[in-house]
Amino acid sequence: MPGIVVDRLCIDFPLYHGQSRSLKRQVGKTLARFAPSSPSAHLMHDLRERTIVSVLREISFTLNSGERLGLIGSNGAGKTTLLRALAGIYEPVAGRVQLDGTMRTLLDSSLGMNPELTGRENIRLKGRYEGLSRQQIERIEQDVQDFAELGPYMDMPMKVYSAGMSVRLAFGLATASSPQILLMDEWFLAGDGVFMNKAKARLEELVQQAEILVLSTHQPKIMRQWCTRVIWLENGHIRMDGTPDEVLDVYLEEAG
Ligand SMILES: Nc1ncnc2c1ncn2[C@@H]1O[C@H](COP(=O)(O)OP(=O)(O)OP(=O)(O)O)[C@@H](O)[C@H]1O
Numbered sequence: 152m153p154g155i156v157v158d159r160l161c162i163d164f165p166l167y168h169g170q171s172r173s174l175k176r177q178v179g180k181t182l183a184r185f186a187p188s189s190p191s192a193h194l195m196h197d198l199r200e201r202t203i204v205s206v207l208r209e210i211s212f213t214l215n216s217g218e219r220l221g222l223i224g225s226n227g228a229g230k231t232t233l234l235r236a237l238a239g240i241y242e243p244v245a246g247r248v249q250l251d252g253t254m255r256t257l258l259d260s261s262l263g264m265n266p267e268l269t270g271r272e273n274i275r276l277k278g279r280y281e282g283l284s285r286q287q288i289e290r291i292e293q294d295v296q297d298f299a300e301l302g303p304y305m306d307m308p309m310k311v312y313s314a315g316m317s318v319r320l321a322f323g324l325a326t327a328s329s330p331q332i333l334l335m336d337e338w339f340l341a342g343d344g345v346f347m348n349k350a351k352a353r354l355e356e357l358v359q360q361a362e363i364l365v366l367s368t369h370q371p372k373i374m375r376q377w378c379t380r381v382i383w384l385e386n387g388h389i390r391m392d393g394t395p396d397e398v399l400d401v402y403l404e405e406a407g
Pocket residue numbers: 164165190193204206224225226227228229230231232233
């Protein structure tokens with residue numbers, strides 16, 4: 152059974168900056184005028200006197216099959232960092248993350264594509280990397296080709312694609328097969344127009360098929376529609392964890 156366990160997870164980033172100590176002093180001075188929970192609380196020194204941004208602190212939760220979690224919080228609260236930690240992109244400085252099940256991420260538009268290769272070659276490479284059979288790769292190739300509607304560009308290097316073309320291909324590929332665990336950032340809900348309507352329909356299908364969803368978005372409507380649970384992050388802590396209605400009602404009231 153797929154599942155996610157996050158246990159006292161902490162994520163820090165060292166600030167590699169020649170002036171990082173004076174940077175901290177400067178930022179601290181500026182932000183001290185704002186609320187005590189302002190982001191200045193994130194900045195601290197480690198044992199070697201380097202400035203550290205402490206982004207996630209002691210985050211714990213468990214997700215079981217069937218749970219669809221929405222992450223909400225103001226800019227800089229730590230939502231993307233948490234998604235990246237779940238995806239294994241960031242290593243915890245303390246605590247642990249355990250994921251059981253096949254996982255796919257829809258976190259940024261590039262999705263690890265090689266610009267020197269054609270769209271088709273990128274699809275094949277990714278398929279082989281994921282250990283798929285030839286038939287599976289051929290099926291995905293056809294599916295992406297139909298979805299992205301790139302015509303002859305499918306066989307041209309991606310470096311000659313327009314930004315929109317790259318998005319079509321990357322999105323089509325990322326949503327071509329359904330994982331047990333789907334990690335998704337708001338970026339994939341942005342945009343409008345004909346392509347986005349088509350993309351949303353495809354995304355909805357994928358979300359319905361995934362056994363566990365973790366979605367970061369600033370759109371409460373989407374959250375109430377897609378999620379069974381919401382975690383509100385505030386300055387790297389869990390402020391509230393409950394049903395979408397419970398959390399969003401308080402969150403939206405506070406946001407004014
Ligand atoms: N690589 C990094 N190095 C230093 N600080 C970082 C790094 N990545 C993120 N941060 C900091 O971590 C904090 C949380 O960032 P994160 O992107 O997770 O927030 P978020 O909740 O997703 O925000 P938003 O809603 O604006 O996307 C921010 O203060 C950000 O500046």
